[in-house]
Amino acid sequence: MPLGEFDIIARYFSRPARRGDVLLGVGDDAALLTPPSGQALVAATDTLVEGRHFLPGTPAAALGHQALAVNLSDLAAMGAEPAWCLLSLSLPRADAAWLESFAEGLYALAGQHGVALVGGDTVAGPLVITIEVLGFVPPAEALRRSGARIGDAIYVSGTPGVAAAGLELLRAGRAGFDSQDPRVQRFLRAEPRLELGRALRGIATAAMDVSDGLLGDLRKLAAASGVGAVIELEALPLAGLQAAGTGAAAAERLVLHGGDDYELLFTVPPAAVARVASIATATRCPLHRIGTVTAGAEVACRRDGRPVTVAGKGHDHFA
Ligand code: ADP
Ligand code: MG
Numbered sequence: 001m002p003l004g005e006f007d008i009i010a011r012y013f014s015r016p017a018r019r020g021d022v023l024l025g026v027g028d029d030a031a032l033l034t035p036p037s038g039q040a041l042v043a044a045t046d047t048l049v050e051g052r053h054f055l056p057g058t059p060a061a062a063l064g065h066q067a068l069a070v071n072l073s074d075l076a077a078m079g080a081e082p083a084w085c086l087l088s089l090s091l092p093r094a095d096a097a098w099l100e101s102f103a104e105g106l107y108a109l110a111g112q113h114g115v116a117l118v119g120g121d122t123v124a125g126p127l128v129i130t131i132e133v134l135g136f137v138p139p140a141e142a143l144r145r146s147g148a149r150i151g152d153a154i155y156v157s158g159t160p161g162v163a164a165a166g167l168e169l170l171r172a173g174r175a176g177f178d179s180q181d182p183r184v185q186r187f188l189r190a191e192p193r194l195e196l197g198r199a200l201r202g203i204a205t206a207a208m209d210v211s212d213g214l215l216g217d218l219r220k221l222a223a224a225s226g227v228g229a230v231i232e233l234e235a236l237p238l239a240g241l242q243a244a245g246t247g248a249a250a251a252e253r254l255v256l257h258g259g260d261d262y263e264l265l266f267t268v269p270p271a272a273v274a275r276v277a278s279i280a281t282a283t284r285c286p287l288h289r290i291g292t293v294t295a296g297a298e299v300a301c302r303r304d305g306r307p308v309t310v311a312g313k314g315h316d317h318f319a
Pocket of ligand 1: 030117
């Protein structure tokens, strides 16, 4: 028996929402949700297109994870707490095994962060996955890109570049999707930094998630804040990449230009720098001070105090 649209929804995407604020989830014309009073509703959406955002043959469970992870990362970057999501799925065929794994990957990450899938759309077409995520933040505490001030310290979380290294291994055919190489694992299952984002409320002056490369994304943050920035290349966290087997030059390139890690990039005023170490401990996430916000509009790099020009750039779909 071929699976129809309504079988797909009923079988794979109708798990009951375990949240009291979902009055009505999947099944009616729309979901009914009750946002907490006094909080701002935070909304973000992201689309994954086969061949564009993921390699053909990517395991369905990894796609279910990634499609939600990229959205949760946007909420993390706002300092928000996620609550609900909607899934729009365009599928070339109704493949039960694929749908089973995809739903498993999606619900596993959703459950980890208490997010309920409350609706969506299911159509036939090329493989395209769109998720919209909704959450809350106290309006005055939302982390924006625009608040960086001259003299602020610039930080990046975790191990940027590791996922991009995994993607390069897959692209080059040097690893398969079932590889246990930590770089490949990280690429397939990036963890959105939600706890860190919330911990940075009231401390970070500006924040964003690194999805298109650290250097390019820092340019966006600096432009939004009307400031410049300098990155000290020797302060970049290369140890994780080098431990996984990536050479030093490649490691620096991957940290500066690699996407897909969904680490957070943020700025902290000098007076709050001492608190960053305790946030790193509390969230069990290493935080690396990599530079300083400057006057002007340029984002520059230095090595051991000397200006250097860095080649390459971040990702742009239309470039
Ligand atoms: P309508 O035709 O009224 O837009 P649909 O028939 O598209 O509704 O969807 C029926 C119900 O199933 C709706 O509640 C919708 O939100 C939900 N839904 C459809 N596709 C998905 C999906 N992929 N994941 C979760 N919920 C879905
Ligand atoms: Mg309807």
